[in-house]
Amino acid sequence: MDSPAQAAQPSAAASGSKLAIRTQALNLWYDTFQALFDVDLDVKQGIITSLIGPSGCGKSTFLRSVNRINERLGYVRTTGRVDVLGHDIYAPSVELVQVRKHVGMVFQRPNPLPLSVRENILFGLRVHADGEQRLDRERQGQIVQEALEQVLLWDTVKDQLGEPALRLSLEQQQKLCIARLLPLKPSVLLMDEPCSALDPQATSAVEELIWELRGRYTILIVTHNMAQARRASDECIFMLMGKVIEHGATDEVFVTPEQQETANYIEGRYG
Amino acid sequence: MQAGPKSASDPLSSDRRDAAWYVDKAVQVLVFVGGISAIILIIGIFAFILIQGVGFLASAFDLREFFGSPRWAPTSDHNTTYGALALIAGTASVTGLAMLVAVPFSLGAAIYIAEFATGRTREALKILVELLAAIPSVVWGFIGLSIMNPLIIHAFDVPVGLNVLNAGIILGLMAAPIMTTIAEDALKAVPDGYREAAEALGATRWQIVFRVVLPAARNGLVAAVLLGIGRGFGETMAVLMASGHSINLPTSPFDSVRALTATIAAELGETAVGSEHYQALFTLGCLLFLVTFVINLSADLIVRGVRRR
Structure with a gap:
């Protein structure tokens, strides 16, 4: 087995050099099935990092362990360390609620809550502010507008704020799912194949949006679509069978991969 | 062919x-x-x-007398009147109290089973709830008669323990299992993606339940309550045994009442087939049938409404 530490050395310095996510010897089991093996990764702050690899390679599992949403299954066991902005999120004193405030997540299928567009945006604030002072309506309106403007949705939905979010198109729903994370001022956005349920046009619109958010947030995106990884990420991580095989600047991973497995996958020999 | x-x-x-x-x-x-x-x-x-x-x-049917008079006296020698008001009030008061008992119990149980219990606890609870639903109503009536009756007499210092309170509690406990099962189905039907989304936004389990799951399952929960009401209206034996079976417009939970169903059950055997009294009892039956039919139908339509959405 190649030393993962060696494989994980990023070969080029993209913008920003502080680390947003650092994992050390992260192992994860679903019951008795081990899904991650000694994952050591350094994800830089403020850039877009894509995770690629064949189905079942552990890329979604890895993503879902960065906000500990994996644990809702109940039979997941994790060892090792995951630091987000220098804080060990698996430390016993950590509150899950706070982890999720700082690490937002976008899912494969757009999953807006069965509430109005406006309430979807405010949901995060409401659950985190439970028991504290209430925001006045004006401030709420401001927050909704800011969030929707950031995801380029304000102009199209500003007249439907009171309507059920489930009535929007899939593209709008997925953008809304990104927008509702923003009022919590997260530092990291995790995206689990955010475009896989969308048609090509919607995909490129959402990709554009993700690119637009680059710099303000650290974005870690799982994708099946290699072209997407190539055109829409700064760095790229290739995983196989629960291990990190290669991590480097996207261009280099795609043009001059260091590992034979990476080359094979990118050329389409498997996966 | x-x-x-x-x-x-x-x-x-x-x-x-x-x-x-x-x-x-x-x-x-x-x-x-x-x-x-x-x-x-x-x-x-x-x-x-x-x-x-x-x-x-x-x-002999007089609309005003039937719905307006509390005097149900079909066997009176001089003045036979068929006033169903007291019977309707009896059924309604018992059912109303039953819902006050059953709604919190069944919703609480459904929320626990659907959202919190896991593994064996959950399976065991589901089986137990279904067993509870299978207890014959005469057994419930027996409990009302022999356990609740002295209990109420002692606890509240009243002369008679067979009353609205007794029948309401018994009926509430009877209706709760069915309501729990239906409410749990409604909660289970809420897509897991909602819970996951809310959890990823940092909601706690209670926040998920109250802010996401319950509103999303609202229609199914209403249907569960409606079916419980329908059950309450139609229940006969337990109510007959626990309510005291005396014609009364109840003014407090300690008044004995008589239910529509219990009246039919108790009197039908004593009447001559085809007599006015006999026919009047069937008119009560029509009323019961219509009420439960409408309640069940609306519950069904509400549930379908959920599916369509």
């Missing part, structure tokens, strides 16, 4: 009438009859009740 004349060379059609063909047809007919039997039966039952009661409706 003739297979059209097809050329023998056509490999896709077959004129063979072997055993499998007959079995197929027979099962088809059987399933069809089974399918429409529910409709035939329900229309048939309503027609039967209506025909039995129609003589009364045509002659």
Whole structure:
């Protein structure tokens, strides 16, 4: 087995050099099935990092362990360390609620809550502010507008704020799912194949949006679509069978991969 | 049922009438009859009740007396009156109290089973709830008569323990299991993606339940409560045994009352078939049938409304 530490050395310095996510010897089991093996990764702050690899390679599992949403299954066991902005999120004193405030997540299928567009945006604030002072309506309106403007949705939905979010198109729903994370001022956005349920046009619109958010947030995106990884990420991580095989600047991973497995996958020999 | 004349060379059609063909047809007919039997039966039952009661409706029935007078005196020598108001009030008060008992119990149980319990606890609870639903109503009535009755007399220092309170609690406990099962189904039908989304936004489990799951399952929960009410209206034996069975417009939970159903059950055997009294009882039956039919139908429509959305 190649030393993962060696494989994980990023070969080029993209913008920003502080680390947003650092994992050390992260192992994860679903019951008795081990899904991650000694994952050591350094994800830089403020850039877009894509995770690629064949189905079942552990890329979604890895993503879902960065906000500990994996644990809702109940039979997941994790060892090792995951630091987000220098804080060990698996430390016993950590509150899950706070982890999720700082690490937002976008899912494969757009999953807006069965509430109005406006309430979807405010949901995060409401659950985190439970028991504290209430925001006045004006401030709420401001927050909704800011969030929707950031995801380029304000102009199209500003007249439907009171309507059920489930009535929007899939593209709008997925953008809304990104927008509702923003009022919590997260530092990291995790995206689990955010475009896989969308048609090509919607995909490129959402990709554009993700690119637009680059710099303000650290974005870690799982994708099946290699072209997407190539055109829409700064760095790229290739995983196989629960291990990190290669991590480097996207261009280099795609043009001059260091590992034979990476080359094979990118050329389409498997996966 | 003739297979059209097809050329023998056509490999896709077959004129063979072997055993499998007959079995197929027979099962088809059987399933069809089974399918429409529910409709035939329900229309048939309503027609039967209506025909039995129609003589009364045509002659002695007085709308104002029936719904306005609390005096149900079909066997009085001088002044026979058929006022169903006290019976309606009896049924309504017992059912209302039953819902006050059953709604918190069943919703709480459903939320616990659907959202919090896991593994064996959950399976055990589901089985127990279903067992609870299978307890015969006469057993519940017995509990009302022999356990609740002295308990109420002692606890509240009242002369009679067979009253609205007793019947309401018994009926509430009877209706709760069914309501729990239906409410739990409604909660289970809420897509897990909602919970996951809310959890990823940092909501706690209670916030998920109150802010996401319950609103999303609202229609199903309303349907569960409606079905509970329907059950309450239709229940006979337990109410007959626990309510005291005396004609009264109740002013407190400690008054004895008599329910519509209990009246029919207690009096029908004593009347001459075809007599005015007999027909009046069937008119009560019509009323009960209509009320429960409307309640169940609206519950069903509400549940369908959820699915369509």
